[in-house]
Amino acid sequence: MIVKKFQALTETEAVIKAQEELGSGAVVLNVKTLKQRGIFRLFKKDIVEITAALEEKDFVQNISQNKPRFQNNIGINSHSINIVADEKLDAGTKSEMLEVKLDSLHNSLRNQLEKETDFEKAINEVTYSKQEEKKVVREKENNNFKFLQLIYQKLIDNDVDEKFANMIISEIEGSLKKESNIDSLLAGVYQKIILKLGEPKPIVLGKKTKVAFFIGPTGVGKTTTIAKIASTFKLEHQTKVAFITADTYRIAAVEQLNTYASIIDCPVDVVYSADEIVDCLKLYESYDLILVDTAGRTHKNEEQMTEIIDLLQKAANTKDLYDIEVFLTLSITTKYKDLVKITEAYKDVQEYKIIFTKLDETCCLGNILNLKLLTNAPLSYTTSGQNVPTDIEVINEQSLAKQLLGGND
Incomplete structure (x- = not known):
């Protein structure tokens, strides 16, 4: 038998x-x-x-x-x-190899990325055909296919949108040799994600007074994020910081900012209309950093959105005197479809940077990559709790890429 x-x-x-x-x-x-x-x-x-x-x-x-x-x-x-x-190797050996490869890629790719900044613009200019959006991975007669399919599924499990996951896998598949080992596949996908996330853009002080506006929906943590940034600059760099709040709609919003300001000894002023912002900025023109808190606005209310746009346009008229930046603050827990609608509502705001909050409330970080590829706006900070000023950091693109591939931070 x-x-x-x-x-x-x-x-x-x-x-x-x-x-x-x-x-x-x-x-x-x-x-x-x-x-x-x-x-x-x-x-x-x-x-x-x-x-x-x-x-x-x-x-x-x-x-x-x-x-x-x-x-x-x-x-x-x-x-x-x-x-x-x-596979010839046993599962335990392959597991150890994969963890070592993901960890070692951090340092080796950091040096390589410094030499590849010229490709950043080209990478972001990506177009898709309907046929490319539908396919997951082209069928090929080699061992690459099964590993790429598994990596694709891991990206999907981490809430990366199908279109963007497919784009990354397709680009990697097209650039690899017919027969590539696991080293090449992991390094290729890991590096591709880092390049697409781009270099983070935090607040950097210059010769002019820096004015940072924080906009976004209600409840995403703008005021707490402002307090964390102010504390970091004040305590670690001895920066001269001032607060301005335009959030006169939310109950106790001004009191909340006043509480943070009193702790770190910073002045606070309130503006009740867009017309007042220019005079208010002038009060603190001798300061290094002015942080402006705005009222949370739903993207479904056109009238409220108009008020925010008007405030930013009035401030933009003073760009000869101040270095003005805008930070769109979003919660990582928001559904991707809603994030798309939110960014569409802020389409008239030019050159904003993105801050993601509440990373401690989810295990899936794919929306960070989704929004970067959707808007092409630079990523800035991430926050992961309510502690001031510790629960904030400049986004770590290498750590994020590793987590999206299933590794641990």
């Missing part, structure tokens, strides 16, 4: 494999599920293993009657990926 084992994603597929090799008379003796282990378990589904048997005389008869058939193409719907059986 001939006894063999067969593995597949489902029991049905495993039985089909057994029948194709042993014949329709094959008998299933045992069925069990094999759990994936190591870091590769993030990418792979559990597989089913069956044990099938056939009398030797029946097997010989099948060989004489049927010629062997070979499939040269690996199809995306074949469901025949089996890394456990195909």
Whole structure:
């Protein structure tokens, strides 16, 4: 009697494999599920293993009657990926290799990225056809396909939009050699994500007084973010900081900012209309940094959005005197469809930078990459709690890329 084992994603597929090799008379003796282990378990589904048997005389008869058939193409719907059986290395060794590779890429790619800033503009100028948006990964007759498909799924699991995940995988697939090892695949995707995230743009002081406006929806944490930035500059750099608030709609908004200002000994002024902003800025023209808090505005209310735009335009008229920047503050927990609508509402605001808050409230950070590729606006800060000033940092594009690929920060 001939006894063999067969593995597949489902029991049905495993039985089909057994029948194709042993014949329709094959008998299933045992069925069990094999759990994936190591870091590769993030990418792979559990597989089913069956044990099938056939009398030797029946097997010989099948060989004489049927010629062997070979499939040269690996199809995306074949469901025949089996890394456990195909790879020479055991799962534990591969898991350790993958973790080491993700960690070591931080330092080596940092040096390489300094030499590749000329590509930043070209990378952001990406166009898509309808056909490219629909495909996940082109079918290829090499070992790249199964790994790229797993990486694609990991990006999707981290809330990266399908269009952008497909774009990254397609670009990597097209640039690799026909047969690439896991080193090349990981390094290629990791580096591609870092390049697309771009260099972070935090607040940098210059010769002119820096005026930073913070805009965004209600409840995303603009006031707390302002307090964290002010505390950092005041305590660590001894910067001369002043607050201005235009948020006279939210109950206790002015009191909240006053509380932060009194702790770090900074002045606060209130403007009640866009016409007052120019005179208010003039009061603090001798300061290094002026942080302007604005009222939270829903993107669905056109009248409220008009007030914000008017305030920013009035301030823009003083750009000869001040270095003005605008920071769109968003919560990472907001659904991507809503983030798209929010950015559309602020389309008349030119050259804003993006701050993401509440990173401590989610495990999926794909929206950071989504918004960067959607708006092409520079990323600035991320916040991850209510503690002032500790829970804020300049966005770490290398750490973010690693997390999007399933690694730990």
